[in-house]
Amino acid sequence: MNIIYKTWNLLLDAVFPVSIIEKGLRTLEPAQAYEIFPKAPPLPINNAWSVFAYKDERVSRLVWQIKYKRSSQATIIGGYALYQILTSLDSFDLNDQIVIVPMPISGRRRKERGFNQCELIAEEMKKLDANGRLLIKPELLSRVRHVNRQTLKNKAERLLGPKGVFFTDSKLTETFKEKTFIIIDDVITTGSTMNEAVETLKGAEIAKVYGLSLAH
Structure with a gap:
């Protein structure tokens, strides 16, 4: 992890002590979280699903712990939740292999954090895949342009979407083009980023591309 980023996190911990919610996340079992956290409302885009409602403080702190703290327990919960929704949806043929593509981050963001949180979640999903159906392939989609965080933009700016990213x-992708692709992300807001990622893969003649996120 970037030393500046790590130092910043240590400073935050010193100034802002760990909240009761974050302490609770450290001991919460994945199955408990999946059961008790409120489920996400319908997404504004087609062929994509989210697990939890981001407006719930427990969920937003869960995402924050994965994204900025690289919390092992929070990541395990995230991987479990996405695996549960994946195996519960009728849209996917679980007898065939499914290509999991973590939503890529920019080189700048990876340098800051030292990791891609979506790749960490994907690896936790893979651990639950006893039959070897999930193929984790982060190399199949790259982010070629850095954009500001969606959460820092107003709604009109988010709806325009990050074109050419x-x-x-x-x-x-040629080897896998007949398989189902699922792009996973931590949060879907307006869906513009997920849409752009899906369309990029479809441009490579991949017919079945879907999106899954931990929260919306």
């Missing part, structure tokens, strides 16, 4: 190499 993603890239995929059709030579890499």
Whole structure:
């Protein structure tokens, strides 16, 4: 992890002590979280699903713990929740392999954090996949342009979408083009980023591309 980023996190911990909610997340079992956290409202885009309602403080703190603190327990909960919704949806043929593509982050963001939170969640999903159906393939989608965080923009700016942000190499995807692709993200807001990622993969002649996120 970037030393400046790590130092900043330590400073935050010193100034803002761990909240009761965050303490609770450390001991919460994944199945408990999946059961008690409020489920997400319908998404504003098609062929995508979210698990939890982001407006719930427990959920927003869960995402924050994964994204900025690299909390192992929060990541386990996130992976469990996404795996549960994946296996419960009729849209996916669980007898075939499914290609999981973590939503990529920019090089700048990776340098700041030292990790991609969506890749961490995907790895936790993989641990639950006893039959080897999930193929984790972060290399199949790249973010070629850095954009400001969606949460820092107003709604009109978010709806415009981050055009030209993603890239995929059709030579890499050729082997998997007949399979189902699922892009996973931590949060979907307006859906513009997920839409752009989905359309990028579809541009490589991948017919079945869906989106899953931990929260909305």
